Amino acid sequence: MTETTEPLSQYDAETAVELLEDGRFSAHVSDRWNIGDNPNGGYLTSIALRALRHLGGHQDPVSVTTHFLRPGLGNQPGEVHASIVRSGRSVTTGRATLVQEGKARIEVIAAMGDLSGTSGHDVDLTIAPPDDMPPLDDCVARSGLEQGVTLFIAERVDLRIRPDMSIAGASKDAEMQAWIRFADQRRPDTLAAVMFSDAFAPSIFTRLGRVGWVPTIELTVHVRRRPAEGWMMGRFVTEDLHDGRLVEDGWLWDSKGTLVARSRQLAMLLPGADTSA
Amino acid sequence: MTETTEPLSQYDAETAVELLEDGRFSAHVSDRWNIGDNPNGGYLTSIALRALRHLGGHQDPVSVTTHFLRPGLGNQPGEVHASIVRSGRSVTTGRATLVQEGKARIEVIAAMGDLSGTSGHDVDLTIAPPDDMPPLDDCVARSGLEQGVTLFIAERVDLRIRPDMSIAGASKDAEMQAWIRFADQRRPDTLAAVMFSDAFAPSIFTRLGRVGWVPTIELTVHVRRRPAEGWMMGRFVTEDLHDGRLVEDGWLWDSKGTLVARSRQLAMLLPGADTSA
Structure with missing residues (x-):
């Protein structure tokens, strides 16, 4: 054999x-x-x-x-x-x-x-995914043109953005929701959840327009559970931007709607960013 | 001289x-x-x-x-x-x-x-404090008895808890709001904001009762601005508890209602914790 x-x-x-x-x-x-x-x-x-x-x-x-x-x-x-x-x-x-x-x-x-989940604790709290996320076929691929930067990563990660959050500067909220998976359909795991937590278009882009590269100073991801097979769904929000530094919060759910990871990053809005939108 | x-x-x-x-x-x-x-x-x-x-x-x-x-x-x-x-x-x-x-x-x-705030960015987002926080005089000092542990720290940090969140296990939400300052009235600064982000009673206590010591695995604090003089106000929430590990989110505002810090910690609910409430 x-x-x-x-x-x-x-x-x-x-x-x-x-x-x-x-x-x-x-x-x-x-x-x-x-x-x-x-x-x-x-x-x-x-x-x-x-x-x-x-x-x-x-x-x-x-x-x-x-x-x-x-x-x-x-x-x-x-x-x-x-x-x-x-x-x-x-x-x-x-x-x-x-x-x-x-x-x-x-x-x-x-x-x-070890997130296989074996403790005796019987209290469980979790965060549900947004209930108005459109199905995959109604979402649109992430656009480098819209973000103002070339996205080589789009060959590796398939990101499908909620249509009303896909246009630069079109929203008063800095919020991004999208489906995500590996382009070669590799099954997600807890390591991938860390990677996916930094693979979405920056949420500030929906509010401020073509901001280009938003360099991260620090990223922390908490992985809570092992994901089920299939597309994952993410929500990213910037509620705090001050003196050119922003904090972006993220949530990732698996195909069963179970919370897998939460993330937060401190990032910089570069002075040259086009925020005229 | x-x-x-x-x-x-x-x-x-x-x-x-x-x-x-x-x-x-x-x-x-x-x-x-x-x-x-x-x-x-x-x-x-x-x-x-x-x-x-x-x-x-x-x-x-x-x-x-x-x-x-x-x-x-x-x-x-x-x-x-x-x-x-x-x-x-x-x-x-x-x-x-x-x-x-x-x-x-x-x-x-x-x-x-350097949080003295000197960049040319003119976009500012921030998070407002809860609008229903009772005044200081209506709040109650943190109780070691309620938390199930001796609080030597109460000699150093004056914590005044919102009354409806001060009783172990009395709430369906795991949320804590309180005023905080140093017992000797030292003025708060950005270093103190990090310390205060870990000085509140664990928010899970309002839901689960006398949980005792909730050991932290990891704590991240993002300080956003320098605080004004006076009491600070904090809000801490646990929305995710799974397999004995919980994530607690925190916000700290200064006496002018300006967001000063956000925190998140991954902590453990010990097996012996009294969650019968």
Whole structure:
């Protein structure tokens, strides 16, 4: 009998890391997840999380914080320097730095856990998805033209935006809702939920217009449950923008309408952003 | 002329650090900020932030994430090991570890900035405080008895809870609103906003009853503006509890009703918690 191996998904292949020694891993940062010139932050974070999965016993990222120090370099090699901060029964805490051309690009700290759901607690609270989200076929693909930036990531991530939120500057609210899945239909998991939490068009764009790249200073994702197979749905809102810095909140639900992840990021509105709309 | 020096506030005195060498600082962890046996997490984070303020040029914590590895030790010395990850024009990113008895207690990563508010951006969004918060005199002091734990921190932080949210297990919502200030009336600043974001009674207590200590796995605070003098007001909500892990969201406003900070924490409901209410 010959063993057959499933071909790796794009996400798995392009976030792969290989252990070198002493917590150092080699990686290749793809340019297929770029927003304009810069690799997407959720994509870069995924590479770092792969290293932490290697080192620790827990596989689900339950709390992940990434500080974006410098833009990553697409289509360039990189190294992840990772270490375990503390191993516990229910949580492994680790940190990881993605380095390219000798400079730290992102700094990650993560609590990894087990989200298979086995505790004895019988109290459960959760947040329901919006009840007026249109079906997939009524939504529209994310447009680089509308956002004012080239979206190489659209080859990797299929994003279908709620039509009334798809036009730059057309809304008084800074809110974005869309369906999301991998373009090659890879099944979502908890690592993908972190990546998806940073893969939507910035919600400020619906209010302010073609804002271009909105660089993130810091992103924290809390993953709450393992997602079911199929399209996921996300909602992202900016309720606070002051002195050029905004806080964007996100929610991701799976195809069964179960809350999978919540995210928050602190990002910058660049001075050149076209906010005349 | 003799110089006169203002006596240090309790908060300033009990979070002070002294530079030793190579990014190491000595500290003394007080037990006057304890929740039961354990120093409050926002208090411990403040000590780490003092070290980062020493090392970097930026003084306002704009994004602070703390991972709680082990309980701190009240009335014991400690060391903070801090380093700058990247210095930039608008943001300094640093990390800090609080060590006691040779073991890392908390791990902090923070982006420090300048919240004096000088950018040319003219778009401003913000979140208003609840419009039905009762005045201070109608609110009630936080009760250790109600929470099921001894609150040494009540000597340091004056918390006045909205009466309908002050009774364990009396509400179907997990929500907490209260006024807060330092007991010695020290003026609030951005560092204090981080501390206050972790100083309220857990919001899950209003729904589940005497839950005791709710240990935090990870806390992230985004500070948005510098607070005005006077009492601050906070709102904390738990909308997601699953498999014994809960996410609590927080908002802090200053005495003028301006949003100062938003926080989120991932915390654990201990198996022994009395949720029979």
